[in-house]
Amino acid sequence: MPLRLYNTLGRKTEEFIAQKPGEAGFYGCGPTVYNYAHIGNLRAYVTHDILTRVLRERGYTVNHVMNITDVGHLSGDSDSGEDKMVKSAAERGKTVLEIADFYTQAFYNDTDRMNIIRPNIVCKATEHIPEMIELIKRIEKNGFTYNAGGNLYFDISRFTHYGELALHRMEDLKTVARTEIDDNKRNPGDFVLWFTKSKFENQALVWDSPWGRGYPGWHIECSAMSIKYLGEQFDIHAGGIDHVPIHHTNEIAQSEAATGKHPWVRYWIHNEFLVLDKGKMSKSTGEFLTLQSLIDQGYDPLDYRYMLVGGHYRSQLQFSWDSLESARNSRKSLLEKIKTLAAQVPDTIRNNMILNISRRDTKNAEESAKIANCDQPSVPPCLCESSLLDILPDSPAAKRLAAFNEALDDDISTPRALAELWGLLRDTEAAPADALKTILYMDRVLGLRLETALAGEQETPEFIAEIEGFIAQRQAAKAVKDFKLADKIRNDLNQRGIILEDTKNGSTWRRKT
Ligand code: AMP
Numbered sequence: 461m462p463l464r465l466y467n468t469l470g471r472k473t474e475e476f477i478a479q480k481p482g483e484a485g486f487y488g489c490g491p492t493v494y495n496y497a498h499i500g501n502l503r504a505y506v507t508h509d510i511l512t513r514v515l516r517e518r519g520y521t522v523n524h525v526m527n528i529t530d531v532g533h534l535s536g537d538s539d540s541g542e543d544k545m546v547k548s549a550a551e552r553g554k555t556v557l558e559i560a561d562f563y564t565q566a567f568y569n570d571t572d573r574m575n576i577i578r579p580n581i582v583c584k585a586t587e588h589i590p591e592m593i594e595l596i597k598r599i600e601k602n603g604f605t606y607n608a609g610g611n612l613y614f615d616i617s618r619f620t621h622y623g624e625l626a627l628h629r630m631e632d633l634k635t636v637a638r639t640e641i642d643d644n645k646r647n648p649g650d651f652v653l654w655f656t657k658s659k660f661e662n663q664a665l666v667w668d669s670p671w672g673r674g675y676p677g678w679h680i681e682c683s684a685m686s687i688k689y690l691g692e693q694f695d696i697h698a699g700g701i702d703h704v705p706i707h708h709t710n711e712i713a714q715s716e717a718a719t720g721k722h723p724w725v726r727y728w729i730h731n732e733f734l735v736l737d738k739g740k741m742s743k744s745t746g747e748f749l750t751l752q753s754l755i756d757q758g759y760d761p762l763d764y765r766y767m768l769v770g771g772h773y774r775s776q777l778q779f780s781w782d783s784l785e786s787a788r789n790s791r792k793s794l795l796e797k798i799k800t801l802a803a804q805v806p807d808t809i810r811n812n813m814i815l816n817i818s819r820r821d822t823k824n825a826e827e828s829a830k831i832a833n834c835d836q837p838s839v840p841p842c843l844c845e846s847s848l849l850d851i852l853p854d855s856p857a858a859k860r861l862a863a864f865n866e867a868l869d870d871d872i873s874t875p876r877a878l879a880e881l882w883g884l885l886r887d888t889e890a891a892p893a894d895a896l897k898t899i900l901y902m903d904r905v906l907g908l909r910l911e912t913a914l915a916g917e918q919e920t921p922e923f924i925a926e927i928e929g930f931i932a933q934r935q936a937a938k939a940v941k942d943f944k945l946a947d948k949i950r951n952d953l954n955q956r957g958i959i960l961e962d963t964k965n966g967s968t969w970r971r972k973t
């Protein structure tokens with residue numbers, strides 16, 4: 461079954477067909493770095509992470525781009541309120557750049573702890589002002605803008621497709637009630653492309669532009685950066701459901717107004733909100749839970765990831781300490797069951813599995829570090845895993861894997877996929893080595909770091925890699941008939957409690973019992 465995704469644009473589930481075969485261009489709206497990410501925001505990034513992992517497992521080379529908003533995002537998405545970055549800097553007695561750097565690092569710290577793979581390209585708004593200016597010039601040249609009160613506005617009435625994503629009707633947009641009306645706007649839904657008259661006297665970051673010294677509106681950064689890194693038309697754009705009516709609607713209008721190409725993006729993916737029992741979580745009011753606050757209560761970041769994976773990304777998820785507690789218990793029991801399963805698998809096979817994971821991570825970390833513009837190396841899962849090939853097609857493990865993949869192909873149904881993983885673990889018909897291999901493979905998408913259940917106290921990937929290194933040295937010594945060195949390596953390992961066994965396919969090792 462092909463991968464199918466629910467597309468907000470058109471409100472239906474559609475087969476994913478990439479613009480360029482084998483490649484997927486994916487832009488996910490990133491954080492506004494004026495405060496810590498809250499656990500609701502982290503739900504959005506786990507959604508992007510799992511989508512990326514699924515695409516990679518389906519054989520796509522994914523170019524995953526994410527922005528860091530460090531300028532221009534006002535407290536109201538439609539140009540009202542204060543600049544979030546400026547406000548936060550003033551409150552904390554820091555510069556805007558200091559605040560941006562601090563919270564960007566805090567963001568990476570959180571996403572790393574949640575085992576979220578870093579995007580290939582992470583781009584900061586403040587480093588792409590020339591690209592934004594160029595894009596605005598194209599929008600202006602095509603006749604979609606007007607100047608008023610010193611600002612440059614986008615005139616939504618000129619754009620025929622305006623509001624298609626959000627199912628807005630133009631008549632409604634003209635009469636829409638706003639808490640804060642900007643008198644410069646011809647239609648209430650118009651939005652700022654470039655502010656020259658600063659709303660705030662203390663606006664820290666301003667740049668020269670054809671419209672005067674000022675700074676960009678919020679939406680233009682995502683259009684400019686995604687077009688720069690993914691081209692004028694690309695495959696997937698994602699964000700939280702709150703971005704549908706304004707931010708993404710305006711991104712589409714600007715991008716298509718500039719390029720004249722429709723549709724700008726083929727698939728729009730939106731995650732539903734994580735809500736507290738009290739109601740909405742809000743970063744700007746400061747009433748929110750961070751990942752650290754969960755850790756402070758004794759939870760592992762992966763308990764929270766487990767909780768998220770247990771829900772479908774398009775269903776609202778209610779956060780409560782009870783639900784986190786139950787996720788923790790389930791994850792603990794999952795790890796214990798995997799440990800019991802692993803005990804039934806011969807040492808050499810199990811160690812090879814751990815080593816495969818470790819080699820894959822190292823190889824991919826090196827490869828992704830080479831990608832141009834990569835701020836930080838990411839660790840995408842491997843595309844070339846062959847260890848599953850020796851599992852018989854009609855075996856219980858293979859059937860569970862097929863059902864697991866089917867669930868993911870059905871608009872990324874992680875709850876069903878997780879249930880298949882559990883089903884395999886409980887399946888007494890499945891051969892232990894097959895079940896273990898398959899479960900580790902499944903975890904490449906779920907990202908729950910299940911291999912930690914296998915590593916035990918001593919068999920860390922580093923330890924296994926070290927032993928494998930000695931085995932390779934010994935092999936090389938034997939090849940040049942240096943049997944003295946070969947024996948020394950064997951004896952040294954023996955002293956450390958490691959027994960080597962030579963087979964016709966090479967050497968294997970196990971611990972002395
Ligand atoms: P922000 O840092 O506020 O720009 O938001 C970052 C991402 O988190 C965006 O994709 C938002 O749509 C998303 N988001 C914000 N609040 C929540 C929430 N409570 N649950 C899920 N996603 C959210």
Ligand code: ZN
Nearest residue numbers: 489490682707
């Ligand atoms: Zn965006």
